[in-house]
Amino acid sequence: MVNFKIENPTTVHFGKDVMNDLGNTIALYGKKVLLVYGGGSIKKNGIYDKALEQLKSVGAKVVEFHGIKPNPLVDDVNEAAELGRKHDVEVILAIGGGSVIDSAKVISVSIPLQTSAWRIMIGLDKPKKAIPLIAVLTLAATGTEMNMFAVLQNEEANKKIGYGHQMMYPKHSFLDPQNTFSVPRDYTAYGIADLMAHCLENYFGKGEATLSDRFVHSILNEAIEYGPKLLEDLTNYELRAKIMYAATMALNGFTAYGREKGDWGVHAIGHVLSLLYDTPHGATLSIAYIAWLKLHLNRTNERIALLGKAVFGSKNSDETIKHFESFFASTGCPVRLQQAGIESREKGKILSTMIKNKVNGGHHKLSEDDLRELVDLMDQPI
Amino acid sequence: MVNFKIENPTTVHFGKDVMNDLGNTIALYGKKVLLVYGGGSIKKNGIYDKALEQLKSVGAKVVEFHGIKPNPLVDDVNEAAELGRKHDVEVILAIGGGSVIDSAKVISVSIPLQTSAWRIMIGLDKPKKAIPLIAVLTLAATGTEMNMFAVLQNEEANKKIGYGHQMMYPKHSFLDPQNTFSVPRDYTAYGIADLMAHCLENYFGKGEATLSDRFVHSILNEAIEYGPKLLEDLTNYELRAKIMYAATMALNGFTAYGREKGDWGVHAIGHVLSLLYDTPHGATLSIAYIAWLKLHLNRTNERIALLGKAVFGSKNSDETIKHFESFFASTGCPVRLQQAGIESREKGKILSTMIKNKVNGGHHKLSEDDLRELVDLMDQPI
Numbered sequence: 015m016v017n018f019k020i021e022n023p024t025t026v027h028f029g030k031d032v033m034n035d036l037g038n039t040i041a042l043y044g045k046k047v048l049l050v051y052g053g054g055s056i057k058k059n060g061i062y063d064k065a066l067e068q069l070k071s072v073g074a075k076v077v078e079f080h081g082i083k084p085n086p087l088v089d090d091v092n093e094a095a096e097l098g099r100k101h102d103v104e105v106i107l108a109i110g111g112g113s114v115i116d117s118a119k120v121i122s123v124s125i126p127l128q129t130s131a132w133r134i135m136i137g138l139d140k141p142k143k144a145i146p147l148i149a150v151l152t153l154a155a156t157g158t159e160m161n162m163f164a165v166l167q168n169e170e171a172n173k174k175i176g177y178g179h180q181m182m183y184p185k186h187s188f189l190d191p192q193n194t195f196s197v198p199r200d201y202t203a204y205g206i207a208d209l210m211a212h213c214l215e216n217y218f219g220k221g222e223a224t225l226s227d228r229f230v231h232s233i234l235n236e237a238i239e240y241g242p243k244l245l246e247d248l249t250n251y252e253l254r255a256k257i258m259y260a261a262t263m264a265l266n267g268f269t270a271y272g273r274e275k276g277d278w279g280v281h282a283i284g285h286v287l288s289l290l291y292d293t294p295h296g297a298t299l300s301i302a303y304i305a306w307l308k309l310h311l312n313r314t315n316e317r318i319a320l321l322g323k324a325v326f327g328s329k330n331s332d333e334t335i336k337h338f339e340s341f342f343a344s345t346g347c348p349v350r351l352q353q354a355g356i357e358s359r360e361k362g363k364i365l366s367t368m369i370k371n372k373v374n375g376g377h378h379k380l381s382e383d384d385l386r387e388l389v390d391l392m393d394q395p396i
Numbered sequence: 397m398v399n400f401k402i403e404n405p406t407t408v409h410f411g412k413d414v415m416n417d418l419g420n421t422i423a424l425y426g427k428k429v430l431l432v433y434g435g436g437s438i439k440k441n442g443i444y445d446k447a448l449e450q451l452k453s454v455g456a457k458v459v460e461f462h463g464i465k466p467n468p469l470v471d472d473v474n475e476a477a478e479l480g481r482k483h484d485v486e487v488i489l490a491i492g493g494g495s496v497i498d499s500a501k502v503i504s505v506s507i508p509l510q511t512s513a514w515r516i517m518i519g520l521d522k523p524k525k526a527i528p529l530i531a532v533l534t535l536a537a538t539g540t541e542m543n544m545f546a547v548l549q550n551e552e553a554n555k556k557i558g559y560g561h562q563m564m565y566p567k568h569s570f571l572d573p574q575n576t577f578s579v580p581r582d583y584t585a586y587g588i589a590d591l592m593a594h595c596l597e598n599y600f601g602k603g604e605a606t607l608s609d610r611f612v613h614s615i616l617n618e619a620i621e622y623g624p625k626l627l628e629d630l631t632n633y634e635l636r637a638k639i640m641y642a643a644t645m646a647l648n649g650f651t652a653y654g655r656e657k658g659d660w661g662v663h664a665i666g667h668v669l670s671l672l673y674d675t676p677h678g679a680t681l682s683i684a685y686i687a688w689l690k691l692h693l694n695r696t697n698e699r700i701a702l703l704g705k706a707v708f709g710s711k712n713s714d715e716t717i718k719h720f721e722s723f724f725a726s727t728g729c730p731v732r733l734q735q736a737g738i739e740s741r742e743k744g745k746i747l748s749t750m751i752k753n754k755v756n757g758g759h760h761k762l763s764e765d766d767l768r769e770l771v772d773l774m775d776q777p778i
Contacts, residue, residue: 015637017411020542022404028653029399160402222634224622225641228614236607252604255397259607259654268650271410272641 037068044104112156116164155205157265159187191254204296223272279375300347305391419450426486493535498546537587539647541569573636586678605654661757682729687773
């Protein structure tokens with residue numbers, strides 16, 4: 015077990031109607047609010063109205079930035095930060111899933127720095143302070159609500175990368191499972207694949223951390239037991255709550271503490287698919303993880319087998335991979351490129367982008383030959 | 397799943413030589429330091445010297461209060477608080493196990509309130525602010541290092557009770573597994589029983605919280621797998637680290653979130669034994685839990701069986717209890733009163749104190765008949 019620090023300052027408000035405390039919580043930080051959201055689904059499902067009511071109740075002045083894309087773009091972040099600067103905002107309220115909250119995290123540190131978001135993402139400018147960020151989560155998936163990480167896409171640079179800084183934790187995150195009732199079946203499944211992938215990236219990282227491994231098993235078991243039930247009953251509060259909490263716990267530190275590092279090779283692969291084909295993040299991971307596991311079948315055999323034993327009761331690593339594949343497939347997540355509408359002739363382009371963007375794992379290193387094999391495995395017949 | 401809030405402000409510094417950051421961390425809060433510790437074992441094992449060196453390196457002025465008892469007394473807390481007031485301390489540094497850190501938590505809120513600690517413990521005076529508390533943990537057991545709870549004993553009132561307040565979280569806790577190397581075998585085992593009991597108190601609480609249940613399984617499995625190995629190899633860093641981290645995770649919220657409440661009936665029973673016979677806390681719990689499980693064998697049968705299946709692979713609730721009993725016994729923890737040197741003729745006194753102190757569970761209610769049966773079960777031949 016390596017040394018680690020637990021320092022997670024986010025207050026999570028979890029449960030039914032927790033948004034009733036949103037106004038008073040925002041008022042702790044100021045009255046000039048930058049409201050950030052996505053394509054407008056929050057106007058259809060009533061969350062926008064609830065938030066505005068809360069903001070009004072404390073006399074907040076609101077400027078809005080909307081239109082954050084599901085694969086969030088750095089240009090939007092820059093535009094939103096400029097708006098925030100112009101209005102001298104004191105608080106940011108982000109309502110949405112991972113893309114919106116990730117964007118808001120980078121907005122929160124780029125407003126005071128007066129710099130472009132991409133310079134922060136690539137480490138050229140270091141955050142010095144942050145506008146306090148309050149998040150209302152509408153999608154159980156990325157875990158962004160209780161961590162310091164953000165992923166953004168830069169179309170100009172043709173890159174999608176992650177960045178994290180201690181100042182980027184939301185001050186408060188409001189998690190009402192009811193706010194995920196209107197997430198359609200497919201995106202609900204992508205969220206489940208995403209939270210499971212976060213467990214796996216940590217599990218296949220470097221260094222022994224037995225209790226963190228057990229938490230990985232716990233969260234995977236929760237997703238595998240209740241995920242399929244939720245997909246048959248999308249407005250079931252208890253099931254939405256279980257998956258929402260599992261997603262938060264998958265990436266708030268407790269699957270990682272004591273390890274030297276996570277792997278994150280599969281996320282790097284997934285980001286290339288999102289970049290090239292705008293494939294939803296979770297759907298890239300179900301494809302890429304199956305290929306990655308097959309590539310590593312004889313490299314990290316025992317660890318794959320132990321995982322499968324704990325999670326599926328499977329007898330060996332081969333069986334473990336089959337379980338993961340059939341689980342993802344049963345939830346409607348793609349496990350091959352063609353299921354995400356990506357044809358075989360794209361293979362060369364995927365590989366060259368992977369190589370150009372230096373796709374690799376933090377622990378399990380991927381050579382060019384490995385990347386080629388991974389692309390072939392993602393394109394295998396089912 | 398009921399609504400809950402995750403709001404844990406403690407920064408945990410976990411690992412080898414983390415005390416190297418102690419001085420700078422203390423200096424963030426001030427230079428006038430109240431140092432609180434127990435019977436002086438920290439002078440023998442070098443931890444005291446390390447701490448003083450750190451304090452000196454940042455020019456801190458230190459006043460000391462020592463002599464906190466293993467079952468901590470409210471009178472000591474009052475005396476330490478008076479000392480802190482007199483010297484106008486800005487920071488409290490607590491070095492020790494649960495008793496020292498619990499005492500320091502109450503000292504931290506009673507200094508500014510200028511009231512007796514017992515009035516805070518029984519809810520008559522509410523904390524308004526707290527002197528920042530930094531903890532250096534020397535015993536893996538109670539989990540106090542990352543929660544807001546404290547247990548104190550009042551000899552005059554003949555009571556041992558718990559109290560918690562959001563202001564009572566340590567600001568920082570330093571957890572170096574090396575600092576537990578000199579804990580003897582018996583107290584190491586009591587610590588393991590204590591952390592397991594925290595899992596069980598939460599597990600047998602009220603309300604369904606499936607992921608928190610899985611975390612309970614995880615932590616119990618960790619203790620059951622590595623606890624006995626540690627008892628054979630007391631200066632093994634990895635094993636000390638595993639048990640130390642498990643103890644922290646057993647009572648920092650993550651075995652509880654989503655439940656209506658924990659039970660805590662067994663702790664209430666254990667406190668009576670500590671009060672009457674000064675029995676070490678963990679040793680009271682191994683005795684009381686076996687009796688409690690037997691009493692509840694036919695009352696919460698399925699839940700006991702499910703736990704045993706997940707933790708021991710046992711087939712039914714009866715077998716589960718036998719597993720717990722033989723596990724505790726194998727670690728050298730008492731599972732009957734006589735093993736803790738408490739004779740059968742004490743039964744009446746134990747029962748009357750239980751009744752007088754209104755011993756009960758938060759979820760599983762205990763009648764006078766139940767308490768009588770529990771005392772008999774604790775006194776059963778082995």
